[in-house]
Amino acid sequence: RIFGSQGPPPAHREALSTRRLARGMGGGGDEPMNDVAALSEQLYAELQEGAIIDFARMDVIFSGIKKLSDKALATFSTTAERIRPQIESSYAERDFTTLHTLAHRIKGGSGYIGGERVNRAALAVQRSAECFMPADPESAKEAAKEFTTAEERAEMQRQVVPGPVLVEAQVRVLLQCLDELLANIREINEREADARGST
Numbered sequence: 001r002i003f004g005s006q007g008p009p010p011a012h013r014e015a016l017s018t019r020r021l022a023r024g025m026g027g028g029g030d031e032p033m034n035d036v037a038a039l040s041e042q043l044y045a046e047l048q049e050g051a052i053i054d055f056a057r058m059d060v061i062f063s064g065i066k067k068l069s070d071k072a073l074a075t076f077s078t079t080a081e082r083i084r085p086q087i088e089s090s091y092a093e094r095d096f097t098t099l100h101t102l103a104h105r106i107k108g109g110s111g112y113i114g115g116e117r118v119n120r121a122a123l124a125v126q127r128s129a130e131c132f133m134p135a136d137p138e139s140a141k142e143a144a145k146e147f148t149t150a151e152e153r154a155e156m157q158r159q160v161v162p163g164p165v166l167v168e169a170q171v172r173v174l175l176q177c178l179d180e181l182l183a184n185i186r187e188i189n190e191r192e193a194d195a196r197g198s199t
Contacts, residue, residue: 054114100129
């Protein structure tokens with residue numbers, strides 16, 4: 001599985017699954033996985049164990065201060081709404097440097113609000129985009145190393161170059177999870193507005 005679950009350490013699970021999927025293999029055998037839609041469904045299914053929003057984690061991050069958590073949700077929503085079309089366009093143009101930057105921003109922002117599914121999906125896109133960024137020392141690829149942890153850099157060294165089917169599927173899943181998270185935030189806002197209106 002590519003996005004992590006209970007069992008072996010996440011880095012080992014993701015490394016094995018990424019190598020397998022990068023070769024175009026599915027999880028149920030050695031048949032080529034050329035169907036982007038089918039692979040997207042597989043990757044999305046593996047994210048379902050994660051919360052859309054982990055409210056318990058948000059309580060810890062913001063010490064239970066609702067005003068702060070509400071502001072964080074609003075800030076993420078505004079930023080993500082702006083970034084979403086940029087993710088689509090950067091991938092369509094195969095601008096992997098921009099895609100890497102956008103995925104990194106979404107990963108960081110979603111982690112701050114406990115958006116587990118988006119966080120994992122964004123990390124997968126970030127890692128794949130890294131493989132296709134310019135390799136010269138002066139490129140943004142070198143600068144991007146400043147935004148990764150030592151564990152993530154070690155994983156990148158082990159990772160094989162993903163195939164085009166996997167990359168497109170990962171981008172689709174990120175957008176799907178992002179839409180899901182934004183819809184969840186809108187529902188929260190609507191419920192709270194209704195509650196205020198009934199008091």
